[in-house]
Amino acid sequence: xxxxxxxxxxxxxxxxxxxxxxxxxxxxxxxxxxxxxxxxxxxxxxxxxxxxxxxxxxxxxxxxxxxxxxxxxxxxxxxxxxxxxxxxxxxxxxxxxxxxxxxxxxxxxxxxxxxxxxxxxxxxxxxxxxxxxxxxxxxxxxxxxxxxxxxxxxxxxxxxxxxxxxxxxxxxxxxxxxxxxxxxxxxxxxxxxxxxxxxxxxxxxxxxxxxxxxxxxxxxxxxxxxxxxxxxxxxxxxxxxxxxxxxxxxxxxxxxxxxxxxxxxxxxxxxxxxxxxxxxxxxxxxxxxxxxxxxxxxxxxxxxxxxxxxxxxxxxxxxxxxxxxxxxxxxxxxxxxxxxxxxxxxxxxxxxxxxxxxxxxxxxxxxxxxxxxxxxxxxxxxxxxxxxxxxxxxxxxxxxxxxxxxxxxxxxxxxxxxxxxxxxxxxxxxxxxxxxxxxxxxxxxxxxxxxxxxxxxxxxxxxxxxxxxxxxxxxxxxxxxxxxxxxxxx
Amino acid sequence: xxxxxxxxxxxxxxxxxxxxxxxxxxxxxxxxxxxxxxxxxxxxxxxxxxxxxxxxxxxxxxxxxxxxxxxxxxxxxxxxxxxxxxxxxxxxxxxxxxxxxxxxxxxxxxxxxxxxxxxxxxxxxxxxxxxxxx
Numbered sequence: 253x254x255x256x257x258x259x260x261x262x263x264x265x266x267x268x269x270x271x272x273x274x275x276x277x278x279x280x281x282x283x284x285x286x287x288x289x290x291x292x293x294x295x296x297x298x299x300x301x302x303x304x305x306x307x308x309x310x311x312x313x314x315x316x317x318x319x320x321x322x323x324x325x326x327x328x329x330x331x332x333x334x335x336x337x338x339x340x341x342x343x344x345x346x347x348x349x350x351x352x353x354x355x356x357x358x359x360x361x362x363x364x365x366x367x368x369x370x371x372x373x374x375x376x377x378x379x380x381x382x383x384x385x386x387x388x389x390x391x392x393x394x395x396x397x398x399x400x401x402x403x404x405x406x407x408x409x410x411x412x413x414x415x416x417x418x419x420x421x422x423x424x425x426x427x428x429x430x431x432x433x434x435x436x437x438x439x440x441x442x443x444x445x446x447x448x449x450x451x452x453x454x455x456x457x458x459x460x461x462x463x464x465x466x467x468x469x470x471x472x473x474x475x476x477x478x479x480x481x482x483x484x485x486x487x488x489x490x491x492x493x494x495x496x497x498x499x500x501x502x503x504x505x506x507x508x509x510x511x512x513x514x515x516x517x518x519x520x521x522x523x524x525x526x527x528x529x530x531x532x533x534x535x536x537x538x539x540x541x542x543x544x545x546x547x548x549x550x551x552x553x554x555x556x557x558x559x560x561x562x563x564x565x566x567x568x569x570x571x572x573x574x575x576x577x578x579x580x581x582x583x584x585x586x587x588x589x590x591x592x593x594x595x596x597x598x599x600x601x602x603x604x605x606x607x608x609x610x611x612x613x614x615x616x617x618x619x620x621x622x623x624x625x626x627x628x629x630x631x632x633x634x635x636x637x638x639x640x641x642x643x644x645x646x647x648x649x650x651x652x653x654x655x656x657x658x659x660x661x662x663x664x665x666x667x668x669x670x671x672x673x674x675x676x677x678x679x680x681x682x683x684x685x686x687x688x689x690x691x692x693x694x695x696x697x698x699x700x701x702x703x704x705x706x707x708x709x710x711x712x713x714x715x716x717x718x719x720x721x722x723x724x725x726x727x728x729x730x731x732x733x734x735x736x737x738x739x740x741x742x
Numbered sequence: 743x744x745x746x747x748x749x750x751x752x753x754x755x756x757x758x759x760x761x762x763x764x765x766x767x768x769x770x771x772x773x774x775x776x777x778x779x780x781x782x783x784x785x786x787x788x789x790x791x792x793x794x795x796x797x798x799x800x801x802x803x804x805x806x807x808x809x810x811x812x813x814x815x816x817x818x819x820x821x822x823x824x825x826x827x828x829x830x831x832x833x834x835x836x837x838x839x840x841x842x843x844x845x846x847x848x849x850x851x852x853x854x855x856x857x858x859x860x861x862x863x864x865x866x867x868x869x870x871x872x873x874x875x876x
Contacts, residue, residue, distance in 0.1 A: 262836050282850050289857030 267324040270331045270383075272313035273339055274376045280306035281372035288365035296364060300354045300709075303368040307346045307375065314339040314379070323385060327447055330385040333738020337588055338382035338515040345508040345595050346375045352603045352713035353500040359611050360408055360498070367407055371504070374400035378512035382519075387436045387446040390516050394432070394480070397509050398425055404504070405497040411612075417496025424479070424489045432476025438469040439524075449742070451524040461527075470525055470532050474539075477520075480513035482562075483569045484542035491550070494562035495616075499609060502558060503602030506565045507595035514572060514591055518584050521576070522741045529579045537577040537669060543570030544676040551683045556616050557605055560683055561598070564642065567680060568594050574673050575657040578664035585735035586656035592731065593649030593724050597641040600717030603710050604635050608699065615699045621687055623696025624703075631706055632691045634718045639688055641721045643681045649724030656732060808860050819848050 268275070284299060291298055318336040323329065349371060357364045377396025384390040402425060406418025440446050442465035443454040455461050475486065482490040494502045525532060547567025554560045572594075575587040608624075609615050625632040641648035654677065661670045706714065724731060787794050822844065830837050855861065 282847060285854045286850050289854060 270324040273310040276310045277376035281369045284369040299364045299368040311343045335383035342378040342508045348599045348713045349504040351709045354709040370400045381512045382515040404501045413496035417493045421493040428476045428479035435469045435472030448524040477517045481569045484546045487566045491562040495558045499606045511591045540573035548679045578660045581739040583660040584739035586660040588735040590653035593653040596717040596720035597638045600638045603713035620699040621690040622694035623700045625692040627700045647725045649721045652728040
């Protein structure tokens, strides 16, 4: 054993290429840290532009790495269709976050440098998570992503709400991560490996698989992952954290890290623990139902747009869990499609909230949307598209997302869950439609009468997601085909 | 290979004896040779420079925490150098490059905190932004 520990191989070129997106992001983030003290306040847009270039090159690197898919560094990570899909997804979320934060950071009078560096580090962690093929690598990616996100939540350090948000997220988040880590330790104890493929082999081929130990490990890891995707019964943190965090960060958290957490959920449970599906699928079933119900009914009672979006985010996590409860390849593909569609609608939505809330984020009540349709017709129309997508109206990405998920659920005979999910969607339309009613059927209020047109960067952060929503809603074929091809995890 | 329990545990016993000898030599010699000053401050138990009796809820300057955190960071860096030295002969160039990357990353962090004024304890720095007191 000891001799084996000393064998090493210098990384081969294709291995470096498979790690290239993470390398680019961390190098760019580190370089930016050096640049911050040198540039001081002289070039306010420098950091944002730099991170957009870095993220675009990381997307290019992910696509280039996919031309020669395979594993790297003794199976520690794997570049396949699944990993590439999620890498491009979280990186696109990163770009729109940067776009919606230019004006925000300027308005709140805070330093842009560290903000963008943290976004880059968080993205590097998420890219590592989605392409990791071993529990330890998944854990490292999860930590890189989470720690950067904890800091981002409290980025406005003079704001008490942001402090509360960061502290709550940090304390609860590190507790959840500890559960996850304990699960990894037990898996290693029971199977003798942390590599997903090895665990799968042991669990399938062992004469007497360590059922009790794996059961405990699965339960512990579920706690950690369900927390990260803000699914019930571990959703309590989400409304407070989402409300207190700076709005671009809320938008980032609800799309990027969440998608990455779903990616590791799918990868771990559809490969390593697939043979134990009869054990964990009922738990996912229950969590899906609870998340949808708590999320949608919770949102009915809220009046703060960020809290509404937080509860809506819990509910949407519930919909994706329906696809996971199906535990089939088309379920995985449906979850992938839904996460892409959800990222589009959420980010566009928050871009408008960033603009509307004004300095110090004072205007977050739903009444502040009153009359937006009159004063800013284009913005309101684009927002309407996103809200219709959140409800799941045809011709939007949200419709096909729900369609594929419930189709996958029905194929796995989850009839009750499908029925309850559809009923939940009906409940959800109430609070989404309230925003539409406010925008089009109320007289313009103080906020909307004095609102300036959206600056260019926020226009881009709103327009690109709307475009994505339409593309996914009108031509879903291309993406769902890709998802179906890459859903077979090995 | 040691054959009996005595041979196995002999190094441990030796270590204990040496440790005790060194410790008592230090205390003993300083007792015998050292200058003796008796005053109130000198006789107070040492507790990291803080008065040992009184309200524990002081307000500390945030600089203390920054320095403490940075100490831990750079301390860990030094710890990584030990195992690196042990395997350096086997890994050669590969290990050298890896450690170079690691040290450059640490240096970037060092440059950042230095330029941000974390190491500067004087009050009058106009280019460092300090959050207003509540």
